[in-house]
Amino acid sequence: MTARDKLSIMQIRIATRADVPAVLHLLADDDISRTRGFGIVAEEVDAAVWAAFEAIDADDRNELIVALDGDEVIGTCQLTFIPGLSRGGAERMLIEAVRIHTARRGQGLGGDLIRWTLDRARERGCAIAQLTTDKRRTDAHRFYAALGFEASHEGMKILL
Amino acid sequence: MTARDKLSIMQIRIATRADVPAVLHLLADDDISRTRGFGIVAEEVDAAVWAAFEAIDADDRNELIVALDGDEVIGTCQLTFIPGLSRGGAERMLIEAVRIHTARRGQGLGGDLIRWTLDRARERGCAIAQLTTDKRRTDAHRFYAALGFEASHEGMKILL
Numbered sequence: 001m002t003a004r005d006k007l008s009i010m011q012i013r014i015a016t017r018a019d020v021p022a023v024l025h026l027l028a029d030d031d032i033s034r035t036r037g038f039g040i041v042a043e044e045v046d047a048a049v050w051a052a053f054e055a056i057d058a059d060d061r062n063e064l065i066v067a068l069d070g071d072e073v074i075g076t077c078q079l080t081f082i083p084g085l086s087r088g089g090a091e092r093m094l095i096e097a098v099r100i101h102t103a104r105r106g107q108g109l110g111g112d113l114i115r116w117t118l119d120r121a122r123e124r125g126c127a128i129a130q131l132t133t134d135k136r137r138t139d140a141h142r143f144y145a146a147l148g149f150e151a152s153h154e155g156m157k158i159l160l
Numbered sequence: 161m162t163a164r165d166k167l168s169i170m171q172i173r174i175a176t177r178a179d180v181p182a183v184l185h186l187l188a189d190d191d192i193s194r195t196r197g198f199g200i201v202a203e204e205v206d207a208a209v210w211a212a213f214e215a216i217d218a219d220d221r222n223e224l225i226v227a228l229d230g231d232e233v234i235g236t237c238q239l240t241f242i243p244g245l246s247r248g249g250a251e252r253m254l255i256e257a258v259r260i261h262t263a264r265r266g267q268g269l270g271g272d273l274i275r276w277t278l279d280r281a282r283e284r285g286c287a288i289a290q291l292t293t294d295k296r297r298t299d300a301h302r303f304y305a306a307l308g309f310e311a312s313h314e315g316m317k318i319l320l
Contacts, residue, residue, distance in 0.1 A: 020245070026253060027246055048249030054242035061219065062243060080242050083215035085180070086187055086257060089208030093320075094254065097246060129320060131181050132292060132313035144316045153292035153315025156304045160253075160282050160289060 010109060012116045015064040015076070020053050022073035026099040038150060067100075067113050074101045075113050086109065090127035093117070098131070114147050132157075170269060172276045175224040175236070180213050182233035185224060186259040227260075227273050234261045235273050240285060250287035253277070260289070274307050292317075 015023060056062040061082070067075030077098040081091045095117055098108045119128050132155030133140045141151060173298040175183060216238070218220040227235030241251045255277055260270045281289050292315030293300045301311060 010168070024245060025231050046248060048247050050249075052243045052245055052249035052251075057301070059221070061221070064245070078244060080240065080254075082238075082240050082254070082256070083212045083219070084238060084257060085184060085209055085212055085224070088206060089210075089212035091212075092256075094241070095239075096252075097244060107203040117318065118318070126320050128317055130292065130315065130317040132290065134313055135311075136256075141314055141316075149316035149318045149319070151295075151314045151316050153294055153317060154178055154311045155290065155292050155313025155315040156301070156309035156311050157288055157313060158278065158307070158309045160278065160286050 006094040010112055011068045012075075012113060013066060013068070015053075015066045017053065017057075019064075019066045019073055020050070022047070023064065023076045026073065026076050026101060027097060029102055030099060063098060064112070065117065067109060069104075074104045075099060075109055077113060077117060079117055079120065081121075081126065087127040091121075091124060093124075093126045093129040095129060095131040111147060114144070118147075170272055171228045172235075172273060173226060173228075175213075175226045177213065177217075179224075179226045180210070183224065183236045185211070186233065186236050186261060187257060189262055190259060215218055225273070226275065227269060229264075234264045235259060235269055237273060237277060239277055239280065241281075241286065247287040251281075251284060253281040253284075253286045253289040255289060255291040270303060271307060274304075278307075 016061075053064065056064050056078070061080060063079045065077050065079060066073045069076075075098075078096045080094040080096065082094060083089075083091055095114070098110070098114070100113070118129055131144070131149070133144065145151065213224065216224050221241045221243075223239045223241075225237050225239060226233045235258075238256045240254040240256065242254060243249075243251055255274070258270070258274070260273070278289055289309075290313075291304070291309070293304065304313065
């Protein structure tokens with residue numbers, strides 16, 4: 001596949017309600033996420049998940065993003081733009097829940113998706129973008145390092 | 161100092177405009193932050209920083225927190241509550257910009273501040289809390305581990 005072919009199939013935009021089931025399938029289709037209760041995606045999406053989508057959709061500082069090939073959702077991520085007093089008052093972009101369809105990996109689509117989010121952050125005037133990635137996802141660490149991210153921090157989490 | 165004495169001096173609440181200069185001093189009083197252009201805190205706070213405070217203050221999903229001893233701000237952090245489709249649609253709490261006044265460290269105040277934020281997250285129904293801490297801050301890693309955080313992720317950042 002040439003770069004030109006790749007560009008022609010990839011559309012990246014903010015998700016709509018109609019994209020939510022496909023996004024949930026992408027979030028579920030992941031070995032590590034399966035251990036978080038994502039093993040089965042119910043056909044009927046839970047009311048709390050719809051409420052979360054509505055909350056994201058209504059919030060100028062949260063964006064659910066989808067990458068498409070035609071009508072098919074082949075990638076997703078969520079962006080959160082965080083105001084703060086550091087770095088001269090510039091926003092910080094947090095990237096969460098990055099997924100590329102298993103059948104579409106290794107084609108550079110993930111890199112295109114992340115570069116698109118970084119361009120979006122620059123347009124907003126963000127000073128920094130950040131994400132955390134499970135220490136077991138060594139392929140992901142190389143992927144983000146190649147895009148210019150530095151593994152400068154420990155990512156610490158606590159379940160509540 | 162007994163636990164009772166400590167409790168009696170520590171008040172934790174959402175910051176007001178009047179707290180902002182003290183918070184900026186705490187953010188600046190840090191070896192690593194000095195490398196981020198925080199070496200000198202101007203008496204006159206930049207308009208962009210005030211705008212960032214107003215943005216936080218107006219946003220239900222962002223909270224600038226201060227810990228006080230009487231009228232003195234001795235600690236701070238920022239909380240962001242992030243809606244998401246994972247974990248049954250529960251919110252995620254991100255903790256950023258945690259600082260305790262250098263003269264007040266080692267008294268357990270930081271632990272009290274973080275436990276307060278975790279209680280706040282539980283009250284909102286958050287499923288997880290997370291933060292990143294510079295790999296050079298080894299004391300901080302032990303501090304957060306003692307509070308129940310797990311260093312399960314790489315924290316990756318890119319300046320824009």
